[in-house]
Amino acid sequence: MLSGIKQQVVVGKDGKIEIQTSDLAEGTVVEVIVLVEQDVVETNANQSIQQDVTEYLLSTEANRCHLMTAIQNIETKTNLVSFTPEEWDEEYNIRS
Known part of the structure; x- marks a missing residue:
């Protein structure tokens, strides 16, 4: 049987990663x-820059158009799909 340990750590000097747990x-x-x-x-010049997620999502014309249409649909309450939690469970069988 597999089990997991999830930790967020910071890479140390010389790429060293330490995981501390009493579970092992x-x-x-x-x-x-x-x-x-x-x-x-x-970047092409091997420089690292942080890019805002919104900026990334709007970086292509196709994405911009899709996102703006989705925002407009929400604001005008058109082309929305709604369902109850029970309908979701029935459709996707997420409960065991």
């Missing part, structure tokens, strides 16, 4: 997967 006994074999938050975009 010394000598336990584990598999480590590192997921890196991607809030930094690399």
Whole structure:
């Protein structure tokens, strides 16, 4: 059986990552997967810049049009899909 430990840590000097937990006994074999938050975009000149999520979503004409249409639909209450929690459960069987 697999179990997991999730921690957010900061990479230290020389790329060192430390996970501290009392849930693992010394000598336990584990598999480590590192997921890196991607809030930094690399530019062509290899400089890092932070890019606002909204700016990114509006960065193409197609995205801008889609998002503006969605906002307009919400404001005018048109083309909306609504359902009850029971309907959602029935459709997607999320309860066991």
